[in-house]
Amino acid sequence: MALASAGCDSAHPAIASSDAREAIAAMSSLGCGTCHSIPGVTGADGKVGPSLEHIGSQVYIAGMLPNSPTNLQHWILHPQEVVPGNVMPDIPMSDTSAGKIAAYLETLR
Structure with a gap:
């Protein structure tokens, strides 16, 4: 149940709860938490990236x-284009998923 409600509280008012759940699910399935610590994403406690x-x-x-x-979505989709050779790989995903992830991350203030 924690996953279903993560990102849906008053700390994240700028994104619809269903979009937050989809963003969290996408970040979980794509393995973003392997490298990053991400609030609201269970097990996302990586130390490779910031x-x-x-x-x-x-x-x-x-x-x-x-x-x-827009820039955050571009970075999520094409980190190697932005900073060639950085450790974040280009991870295949849809523009829609990247947009939802970017929208969720924008709420993390």
Whole structure:
């Protein structure tokens, strides 16, 4: 039940609860928590990449892109295009999934 309600509380008002659940499920199935610590995603306690706890309030993504929903979605889909050779792989996913993940991450302030 924790997974179903994660991301649906008042701390994440900017994203619909069904979209939050879909974003959390996508991040879980894609293995994002293997490298990142992500609030609301069970088992997401990775130490390879940065914690995403306050990603929504960060000024830049990967030290390169101004933080916006569009840029965050682009980074999620194409990190190797943005910063070639960085450790985040390009992970195949739909634009819709990437958009929902970006929207969820934007709420993490």
